[in-house]
Amino acid sequence: MKTLGVTLLLLTCANVALSAKILGVFMTPSYSHQVVYQPIWRELSLRGHQVTVITPNPLHDNKLTNLTEIDVSASYKIFRDENEKGMLEGKSLLGEMKRFSKIFEMLSHYQLGHPEVQALIKNKNQTFDLLLVEYLYPSMYALKDVYNCPMIGITSLGITPFGNEIIGNPKNPAIEPDITMEVSVSKTFKERFLSTVLDLTGRVLSRYVLMNKLDKHVAQYIDEDIRPMREIVQDFSLVIVNSNLAIRNSKPVVPNLIDIAGIHIQKPKPLPKDLKHFLDTAKEGVVYFSLGSNMKSALIHPDKLDMILQVFAELPYKVLWKFEKEDMANRTDNVFIQKWLPQQDVLAHPNVKLFISQAGIQSIDEAIFKKVPLLLIPIFGDQPFNAHHMVSKGAALSLDYHNLNRVEFKNAILEMMNNPKYQSHMDDLHVIATDQIVPPLEKAVWWIEYVLRHDGAKHLMYSGRDVPFYQYYMLDIVAAVLATIIATVMIVVKTTKATIKFFMVSRSYVQNKMKKTQ
Structure with missing residues (x-):
């Protein structure tokens, strides 16, 4: 003791x-x-x-x-x-x-x-x-x-x-x-x-x-x-x-x-009852759509918003959407909206098969840790860079927000929901991210x-x-070397010219001397 x-x-x-x-x-x-x-x-x-x-x-x-x-x-x-x-x-x-x-x-x-x-x-x-x-x-x-x-x-x-x-x-x-x-x-x-x-x-x-x-x-x-x-x-x-x-x-x-x-990643917590019921009953799969904490879906231009809703209405899946208003015109029954969603807990649900995101780094972190493939629509800042990286790793597709159209958007969703390669690549990234000392x-x-x-x-x-x-890129050294080379070349050229000139003058002098003696 x-x-x-x-x-x-x-x-x-x-x-x-x-x-x-x-x-x-x-x-x-x-x-x-x-x-x-x-x-x-x-x-x-x-x-x-x-x-x-x-x-x-x-x-x-x-x-x-x-x-x-x-x-x-x-x-x-x-x-x-x-x-x-x-x-x-x-x-x-x-x-x-x-x-x-x-x-x-x-x-x-x-x-x-x-x-x-x-x-x-x-x-x-x-x-x-x-x-x-x-x-x-x-x-x-x-x-x-x-x-x-x-x-x-x-x-x-x-x-x-x-x-x-x-x-x-x-x-x-x-x-x-x-x-x-x-x-x-x-x-x-x-x-x-x-x-x-x-x-x-x-x-x-x-x-x-x-x-x-x-x-x-x-x-x-x-x-x-x-x-x-x-x-x-x-x-x-x-x-x-x-x-x-x-x-x-x-x-x-x-x-x-x-x-x-991954420092902010938490263990899954119980979902609110209405949200849990929506996800539990979606045996066909759920597409989760959120543009992050800074970008608000409610700010999307009405024409583009209508186009997105048309695509969601044609999908054979349920859609969960972080939307910052109480209601949404022309919303179909397969679309569930809320102003704020517990994103990590949503992504942890087994029926969530695709995450449509703006490519913010925290959202990408969470998708990797929860093993959910990404359809990325980058908007500003580092988001296009992040999107390109995830596409290059095979765990995502990326679309241009400013040129987004109905056919391209729908085809990308169907491709990712039906092609298992995106899930496989995301699983690989999950192992890399979580296998830490x-x-x-x-x-x-x-x-x-x-x-x-x-x-x-x-x-x-x-x-x-x-x-x-x-100095870091040795530009001064490169400049010094180039200057030395140029100076050396110039000296050689001038010396050569002078030598040639000397011999030419000497030759001319000798020839003139010989003519005079004749």
Whole structure:
């Protein structure tokens, strides 16, 4: 008993010793983003860490006594008002980039200026041992210098080109396309050229335009004497990415980039009675249709909505549709609608045979973990990229939202419902995604505590992360070699010309001399 008591005491002391003060900043007002972050800050609180979180989706869990949440849920109105204006308009890539840049700038102004956030920043007695920050828009990274603590980034999406650059993660744009492109692998010269141009343009704009803009932006809310943003962004101890080898192609990565896809996946819970009855009685199979938490089916143009309903009316299957209005004109009996659905529990039902989705990464995660093939209709952001990847893996088909027509839509549904190859490929991806040494949440928390244990874990940081791109791609060396070759060729050419000229002159001189002697 005495030995057991000593052991328990040592374990308790160890837990206290590892306890840290952690600031989490998760700015994106999107449920699909926040569900990836919530399990992490909840688990850190349960493990005894003192956690303060700035979020638009607080847990409000009274059992988490070590958790303080600053509610910035008003961010949703900013995001919704700006995002819904252009989401379905089919703008250019440049237009999409401008729209999202504007949205995140507005969010940053609101959240950094929030009274509770300002009180936190201006409290000179406040300290933190770690900053855990959403790895998407860099303005919040400035808090690292306010508290002079290590910083860990976390993203609910795949990693962006700028995200790769600031940690020195190797990325060859000619092989790995930008996530805003419509392909996940560059094969043609046109694709490789466009990807390279986008990558280089993004690097220049991010490093020189965005960073200067952020310095002025952050200075409005932070009085501390902090470093320029271009220096702060390269100080990540670790980056945690919502990814795995089922949803991304294999590639080399730096030691401080960690995959954790599936972190928000939960065990199935009982369904509401009416929904359970609808699914249980669908022996012919169910097609589940949802465009995610940001894109609303109710915003679909009436003509396109009618076309979709016509197709669903002709199907020999039941259709479950996340639709954000109470009723739907011309809806047939085989279509069941609800404003919000427990998506993971729906996908876990054995009668759900096909998931029609907008190709958001969380929806793809859930489809893989629940083994449901995908018919993808990407709309914006990384969705076309995600869709192309899933099609290339054989577990999905993809349709163009802006050119969607009745025949193509119906044929794609029938093809996927009747051809077992899509289910077979999805089963393969499920095995890859789930065959992991530890669950994603346990992996994420272990690495976060690893950074705490090693005082920032600077040994994980790649030394080439702050190397300018022209040095990283050896453009200066190539230029020097080319210059040397050109100089050598020019010298040889000039020497040869001079030699030839000399011999010609000498020959002429000799000939003239001989003529005179004759």
